[in-house]
Amino acid sequence: MTQALLWQDDIEHNDDYAKLCNALYERELATLAQSVNVSVQGLQSRLKSLPYYIKRTADHMTLCDSPLALDVQNGSWTLKQSAKMPDLNKDFAATLRWYSATTLPLGLVIPVQTLQGYELDSIDRVDTDKLRFRTNAHGWFSFSEEQELEPEVNFHLIKPTKRAFMLACAGHRWVNQQKAQPKRLSLRELLLSCNINWKNFKKTAPPIR
Structure with a gap:
């Protein structure tokens, strides 16, 4: 199974959605890796909730009505x-x-x-x-x-x-x-x-x- 397929658990989700999830996930992991003064429990809690918030963000970014162009490779407008x-x-x-x-x-x-x-x-x-x-x-x-x-x-x-x-x-x-x-x-x-x-x-x- 490829990394992109990990995010494709819904028939409405296309390749752009998977790429966007991957970009957001990589970015958030890099941010967490640089966090200071974060307890082990706090880090575990943030990691546990991360897939939910990434999927929700990717859902909204691919479906919302926006005048900006979406860059799925970098997770940005x-x-x-x-x-x-x-x-x-x-x-x-x-x-x-x-x-x-x-x-x-x-x-x-x-x-x-x-x-x-x-x-x-x-x-x-x-x-x-x-x-x-x-x-x-x-x-x-x-x-x-x-x-x-x-x-x-x-x-x-x-x-x-x-x-x-x-x-x-x-x-x-x-x-x-x-x-x-x-x-x-x-x-x-x-x-x-x-x-x-x-x-x-x-x-x-x-x-x-």
Whole structure:
């Protein structure tokens, strides 16, 4: 039995699915091998759950509706990278208006601008009394013009746009305004990339299965 056949346990799964699983599996094993301060029990737990999350990610990446091209050999979305990092945070007032005028559902995927590019995150709590919401990775953001949470941090809330999402999904990075090697998205980030509703950024994506 070849390595690719190990993943083909469903008639709906094609060769691209198997190649994608292999790429994700090899990448995650390399990441785990470089992990530090991880207990044996913790490592065993992560290894045990790895096949489930890899199959789920591969399922979503091969079936979701995305404008980006899928690179099954590397387990990533591909997009031609610009020489300079585009600034998508020019109109912060418009960003605040977008979030304040939107009923934010839990699980909504949003883009965040960092010093080196754009990242995907998702909303896991909304505090309407204090006009703020919390994201899974970057913490609290305010959508009130009278407040600015943590203004000294190296990331900023931006308005969801197709361009911002595509850059985040492709993992494009720039260092000192020069093009750098794209970031390899984690399994969590890859799943988020499959949960973007490209037809309506104010809603979560419909279930794939």
